[in-house]
Amino acid sequence: MIKEPPYHNHFAGMGTRFDLVLPDTYRSNGDEVFRQIKVEIDRLEKKLSRFLPDSELTYINQFGALSPVKVDQEWITILETCRKYYISTYSCFDVTLQPDFGKDQNKLSGADNIIIDKNDETVHFADPGIKIDLGGFGKGYAMERVSDILRLHDIKNALVSFGESSILALGKHPCGNHWKIGVQHLFRPGENIFVFDLKDENMSTSGMPGKNGKLRYRNHALINPVNGHPVNMLRTISVKSRKALDTEVLSTALYVSPPDKRKKILSGFPGSEVIEAVYTDEGKVSILAIK
Amino acid sequence: MNKSEKQSRREFIRNASLITGTSVIASSLPWMNALANENPDKKLSPSDKVRIGIIGVGSRGSLLLLHMKNIPAIEVTAVCDNYPTHFARAKQITDNRAKAFVDYRKLLEMNDMDAVIIATPLHEHAHITIDALQSGKHVLCEKSMARIPEDCLAMVNMHRETGNILQIGHQRMFNPKYIKAMEFIKAGKLGNITQMRAFWHRNNDWRRAVPAPELEKKINWRLYKEFSCGLMTELASHQIQVANWALGEFPDKVMGAGSINYWKDGREVHDNVNLVYTYPGGTQLIYDSCISNKHYGFEEQIMGPKGTMELEAGKIYSETPPPAPGILHLINNIEHKIFDAIPLGGASWIPDTPSKNKGEYILAEDLEDDGTQLELEAFVYSVKNNKIDPDHIIQAYYASIAALLGFMAIEEERVITIPEELKIV
Numbered sequence: 121m122i123k124e125p126p127y128h129n130h131f132a133g134m135g136t137r138f139d140l141v142l143p144d145t146y147r148s149n150g151d152e153v154f155r156q157i158k159v160e161i162d163r164l165e166k167k168l169s170r171f172l173p174d175s176e177l178t179y180i181n182q183f184g185a186l187s188p189v190k191v192d193q194e195w196i197t198i199l200e201t202c203r204k205y206y207i208s209t210y211s212c213f214d215v216t217l218q219p220d221f222g223k224d225q226n227k228l229s230g231a232d233n234i235i236i237d238k239n240d241e242t243v244h245f246a247d248p249g250i251k252i253d254l255g256g257f258g259k260g261y262a263m264e265r266v267s268d269i270l271r272l273h274d275i276k277n278a279l280v281s282f283g284e285s286s287i288l289a290l291g292k293h294p295c296g297n298h299w300k301i302g303v304q305h306l307f308r309p310g311e312n313i314f315v316f317d318l319k320d321e322n323m324s325t326s327g328m329p330g331k332n333g334k335l336r337y338r339n340h341a342l343i344n345p346v347n348g349h350p351v352n353m354l355r356t357i358s359v360k361s362r363k364a365l366d367t368e369v370l371s372t373a374l375y376v377s378p379p380d381k382r383k384k385i386l387s388g389f390p391g392s393e394v395i396e397a398v399y400t401d402e403g404k405v406s407i408l409a410i411k
Numbered sequence: 412m413n414k415s416e417k418q419s420r421r422e423f424i425r426n427a428s429l430i431t432g433t434s435v436i437a438s439s440l441p442w443m444n445a446l447a448n449e450n451p452d453k454k455l456s457p458s459d460k461v462r463i464g465i466i467g468v469g470s471r472g473s474l475l476l477l478h479m480k481n482i483p484a485i486e487v488t489a490v491c492d493n494y495p496t497h498f499a500r501a502k503q504i505t506d507n508r509a510k511a512f513v514d515y516r517k518l519l520e521m522n523d524m525d526a527v528i529i530a531t532p533l534h535e536h537a538h539i540t541i542d543a544l545q546s547g548k549h550v551l552c553e554k555s556m557a558r559i560p561e562d563c564l565a566m567v568n569m570h571r572e573t574g575n576i577l578q579i580g581h582q583r584m585f586n587p588k589y590i591k592a593m594e595f596i597k598a599g600k601l602g603n604i605t606q607m608r609a610f611w612h613r614n615n616d617w618r619r620a621v622p623a624p625e626l627e628k629k630i631n632w633r634l635y636k637e638f639s640c641g642l643m644t645e646l647a648s649h650q651i652q653v654a655n656w657a658l659g660e661f662p663d664k665v666m667g668a669g670s671i672n673y674w675k676d677g678r679e680v681h682d683n684v685n686l687v688y689t690y691p692g693g694t695q696l697i698y699d700s701c702i703s704n705k706h707y708g709f710e711e712q713i714m715g716p717k718g719t720m721e722l723e724a725g726k727i728y729s730e731t732p733p734p735a736p737g738i739l740h741l742i743n744n745i746e747h748k749i750f751d752a753i754p755l756g757g758a759s760w761i762p763d764t765p766s767k768n769k770g771e772y773i774l775a776e777d778l779e780d781d782g783t784q785l786e787l788e789a790f791v792y793s794v795k796n797n798k799i800d801p802d803h804i805i806q807a808y809y810a811s812i813a814a815l816l817g818f819m820a821i822e823e824e825r826v827i828t829i830p831e832e833l834k835i836v
Binding site: 125126128130131132135136137139141143259279281283284285286287293294295296300301302303304306309310311312315316323325326327328356358 | 730731732733734735736737738741742744745746748749750751752753754755756757758759760761762
């Protein structure tokens with residue numbers, strides 16, 4: 121028996137869950153696309169994860185400060201892209217972190233401390249104290265690969281969610297001309313605080329997961345790379361944009377950036393739409409568009 | 412049992428029949444389908460009834476008698492026990508309507524009897540079962556099958572030689588929750604099973620009150636090696652059966668250790684046992700039981716790369732997180748042609764830690780008892796139709812053999828491999 125559309129499947133990957141919905145694809149084709157996506161995301165996780173003990177990134181982090189580490193072309197591209205974003209966000213998007221900084225040790229590192237040698241295909245840390253963390257980059261990068269796979273299979277309409285913080289909406293909902301995707305209330309899942317219309321576009325939300333009026337992970341703060349302070353967590357930034365990576369990077373950068381830098385940062389990402397939701401401790405929310 | 416209880420019970424069976432799927436019902440669980448369609452108010456003619464004698468009316472036997480009172484298709488025609496207190500109780504439960512015997516051989520001489528239920532101490536199962544099968548009676552014998560492996564084999568051989576039914580009291584095999592769980596496992600919901608754990612913990616001395624010292628071994632037969640292998644035959648065999656059933660294999664090797672470390676009251680069997688069973692495909696069952704702590708209770712845990720099952724709790728836990736709720740909302744909308752904003756976007760979802768993963772119930776509704784009444788109803792069905800699933804005895808046999816070999820492994824402090832002559836197909 122042929123299972124009628126919509127096709128849906130999901131798996132656990134990159135520390136979260138991945139959902140694929142193909143509204144007008146039959147199961148056999150859907151399964152084929154899904155398998156390819158899963159293989160690609162598994163591959164990327166083994167490459168980019170800071171948490172897997174045998175990932176390529178773990179190796180780079182372990183030896184990058186000692187001597188240049190030989191890497192493949194994809195790593196060169198990834199790290200150069202991170203460098204470009206570091207510059208275009210006025211250093212608010214920074215994939216380097218200082219694992220041993222404490223309360224009074226807000227020493228800054230900066231992505232420019234990653235020395236990339238394109239000819240030798242090596243990476244080297246200029247500052248021995250740094251490590252690379254692709255947390256704000258990996259899902260966006262993976263989403264671009266997902267988008268490639270979908271296009272390769274000539275899939276025109278798709279809704280992809282990567283941990284709900286990264287969403288790709290290809291084409292349209294079967295009953296509309298686009299997709300209508302809501303941003304959920306931080307403490308009250310299922311309640312939309314804002315709706316984006318998406319067509320061949322991405323959406324990304326930065327913030328900390330909440331539950332029942334409480335933040336779930338108070339100690340998982342995002343760090344402002346400019347001054348090293350943890351940022352206020354009772355807010356989310358949601359971005360809509362054409363490119364998955366832009367969307368991901370911009371939401372992360374705007375989440376940690378000081379207000380006076382926002383306009384400058386945003387000017388480097390024309391066509392993006394950004395909203396900020398600010399919550400009170402009681403869960404009252406105010407929405408403002410960032411322009 | 413009043414009428415509304417009967418109906419809800421029948422509804423339960425019917426619902427369970429529906430969810431276990433018709434293909435399964437048709438092949439291996441015909442009794443369930445029959446029960447679902449049974450009319451509880453129908454007056455049964457004597458020819459519709461199964462005439463049963465019960466041998467051994469101690470704690471288990473009297474519980475079975477009480478259950479049988481709830482089953483209209485059973486007529487208890489005889490009871491038998493050689494301990495006066497139990498003999499009197501059996502007569503009382505049956506309102507003196509059943510013939511009462513002290514010697515089971517006399518009971519087996521009755522011609523107006525279709526089947527017997529044997530709930531004696533373990534060491535008496537084999538010869539009574541064999542005599543009963545030879546006398547033309549169908550048999551439901553309590554687990555474990557026998558005190559020594561050779562007797563278990565002799566019981567199987569006599570069952571096959573006479574063609575009379577031999578059912579063993581592994582009631583979980585008749586519990587819809589377990590049947591559904593096995594269906595999930597066979598469908599690959601856990602992936603290939605890679606690890607199994609089971610345990611049964613109680614905190615009591617496992618003794619029955621003895622009116623006179625000379626009755627100690629008769630009453631507390633579970634505590635003496637001559638009559639029982641203690642925790643292995645009385646508790647573990649149930650759970651080993653479940654593990655074998657889940658894996659679809661039988662263990663061929665066992666190692667173990669046990670001791671009497673708390674109830675040092677003259678008993679001979681261990682008050683704690685710890686074993687590792689190895690199956691041909693390389694999966695292990697880790698088993699332990701003790702009677703000096705009840706905190707962890709009892710459970711069978713079946714694990715595979717895709718998920719975990721806790722069968723006593725009736726729960727299944729997926730290794731894969733559930734899809735995002737917003738995605739399910741979206742799929743529902745697409746299926747109903749609704750174009751609406753779905754709540755999806757948010758801060759990155761992080762999986763629950765294992766302790767927060769509450770799992771899902773295998774069956775929405777559970778049985779009130781542990782399957783004992785269903786096991787009796789299934790037996791009635793088999794007797795009426797003179798047919799039983801041939802796999803049943805194989806399952807029961809290997810559960811008993813595994814329990815007995817486990818006991819030997821502990822006693823002899825060595826790894827025991829099942830001998831070729833004890834293997835059956």
